[in-house]
Amino acid sequence: MNKKKKSATVYDVAKLAGVSPSTVSRFLNRTTFVSNSKSKSIESAIKTTGYKPNFQMQQGDNRRSxxxxxxxxxxxxxxxxxxxxxxxxxxxxxxxxxxxxxxxxxxxxxxxxxxxxxxxxxxxxxxxxxxxxxxxxxxxxxxxxxxxxxxxxxxxxxxxxxxxDNVMGGYIATLHLLQQGHKNIAHIKGLSTQPDAGSRYEGYKKALLEANIKVNRKLIKQGDFGMEKGYQQTIELIDSNIYFSAIFAANDLTAYGAIKALHDRGLRVPEDVSVVGFDDIATSLYFTPALTTLRQPxxxxxxxxxxxxxxxxxxxxxxxxxxxxxxxxxxxxxxxxxxxx
Known part of the structure; x- marks a missing residue:
C-alpha cells in the first residue's frame, strides 16, 4: 500500500528557495516588496514542492489549518x-x-x-x-x-x-526628566493615528501638569515613529530658538534621529540636552550615548x-x-x- 504523500509546507518552500519562511509569506501576500531574485527562487520552489497556500483549500474543509x-x-x-x-x-x-x-x-x-x-x-x-x-x-x-x-x-x-500602559510609560519618562531638574521638556510624538502615541503624549502632559508646569505647544512636535522625522523635528526645535533642555521621544527610533540632529547642530547629549526614548530595542544599549528609555517587554x-x-x-x-x-x-x-x- 502506498503511503499518502505529505503536503508541502511554507518551510519546505523556504528551505528550497534559500529564504526565510516570513519572506515566503511576504511573497504570497503581495503586500510587501520581495526582490526579483528571491521571487523567482520562491516561485520555482513552489512549483517543485507542489506547495498550495491555505486559501486554496476546498470550501467546506473545516479542519484546522x-x-x-x-x-x-x-x-x-x-x-x-x-x-x-x-x-x-x-x-x-x-x-x-x-x-x-x-x-x-x-x-x-x-x-x-x-x-x-x-x-x-x-x-x-x-x-x-x-x-x-x-x-x-x-x-x-x-x-x-x-x-x-x-x-x-x-x-x-x-x-x-x-x-x-502607555500613559504610565509617558508619565514615567517625563517624570524622570522632571526629577533631573528639567522643566522645558520637548516631546516628539508618534503617529497621530496610533493609539500608543496618543497615550504616551497624555502621560507626558499628566506629569507636567502634576509638576505645575504648563504644557508649551511650541515644544511639541508631530513625529511618525521614524528616525528621519525625529531628526527633522529636532532641527525645527533648535531653529525655533525656543529653549529646551530635554526631549521625550515617542520611541527609540525617534530618539536616535533627535540625538543625530542635536549632534549635527553642535549640542551634546546629555550635557546640553537630555533625551529619553521608548521601547528599549536592542540597539539602544549600544547607541552613543546609550539611550535612557522605557523598556517594553x-x-x-x-x-x-x-x-x-x-x-x-x-x-x-x-x-x-x-x-x-x-x-x-x-x-x-x-x-x-x-x-x-
Whole structure:
C-alpha cells in the first residue's frame, strides 16, 4: 500500500528557495516588496514542492489549518521583528506556522492584508498596531478569533485586546526628566493615528501638569515613529530658538534621529540636552550615548500574543496579562542642576 504523500509546507518552500519562511509569506501576500531574485527562487520552489497556500483549500474543509495570521506594519522594524521572532517560536512549539501580511500604516493595504489572511483560512489572526477600523476588526472576528496589541481597546466576543500602559510609560519618562531638574521638556510624538502615541503624549502632559508646569505647544512636535522625522523635528526645535533642555521621544527610533540632529547642530547629549526614548530595542544599549528609555517587554509581548490566540482557537477564551513597562536609565540623560542655563 502506498503511503499518502505529505503536503508541502511554507518551510519546505523556504528551505528550497534559500529564504526565510516570513519572506515566503511576504511573497504570497503581495503586500510587501520581495526582490526579483528571491521571487523567482520562491516561485520555482513552489512549483517543485507542489506547495498550495491555505486559501486554496476546498470550501467546506473545516479542519484546522494549523496556521496563525499576523498583520504588522513594518516587519523589518526592530520592534516588530523581535515580537515576531518570539511569537513564531511559541507557535512552532505548538505545531503552528505563521502567515504574515503587512499594512505599512496605510488603511487600504491594511484592509487588503486582513482580507488576505481571512482568505488564507488561518485559525486565528494577531494584529500588531495599525489603523484598522474597529468595526472591521469586529466583523473579521465573526470568522476567526483575533488578538490585537497596540490597537484600540476592543472588548468583544472572539477578540482579545492586549494593552500596555502607555500613559504610565509617558508619565514615567517625563517624570524622570522632571526629577533631573528639567522643566522645558520637548516631546516628539508618534503617529497621530496610533493609539500608543496618543497615550504616551497624555502621560507626558499628566506629569507636567502634576509638576505645575504648563504644557508649551511650541515644544511639541508631530513625529511618525521614524528616525528621519525625529531628526527633522529636532532641527525645527533648535531653529525655533525656543529653549529646551530635554526631549521625550515617542520611541527609540525617534530618539536616535533627535540625538543625530542635536549632534549635527553642535549640542551634546546629555550635557546640553537630555533625551529619553521608548521601547528599549536592542540597539539602544549600544547607541552613543546609550539611550535612557522605557523598556517594553517586546519579547514577552510576542509570547503573550501567541498564547492568547491559541487559547482563543482551542478553548474559546483567554487569560492574558501584559508585563509592566520599566524605566532603563543610561547615559543620554543627566541632571540639569549645576549646569549653566
Amino acid at each position: 494549523m496556521t496563525i495570521g499576523v498583520l504588522v506594519q513594518h516587519p523589518d522594524s526592530p520592534y516588530t521583528s523581535t515580537i515576531l521572532n518570539d511569537m513564531e517560536k511559541t507557535l512552532m512549539a505548538k505545531g503552528y506556522s505563521l502567515v504574515m501580511a503587512s499594512g505599512h500604516w496605510q488603511s487600504k493595504l491594511e484592509m487588503h492584508a486582513l482580507e488576505y489572511l481571512l482568505k488564507s483560512k488561518v485559525d486565528g489572526i494577531i494584529i500588531i498596531t495599525g489603523n484598522l477600523d474597529i468595526e472591521l476588526i469586529r466583523n473579521a472576528a465573526k470568522s476567526v478569533p483575533i488578538v490585537t496589541v497596540g490597537c484600540y481597546d476592543i472588548q468583544d466576543e472572539n477578540i482579545c485586546s492586549l494593552q500596555l 517586546i519579547g514577552e509581548i510576542g509570547t503573550v500574543c501567541a498564547n492568547s490566540i491559541l487559547n482563543l482557537v482551542v478553548k474559546g477564551d483567554y487569560e492574558a496579562r501584559m508585563p509592566p513597562i520599566d524605566l532603563v536609565i543610561r547615559q543620554s540623560t543627566s541632571s540639569i542642576y549645576g549646569k549653566d542655563h
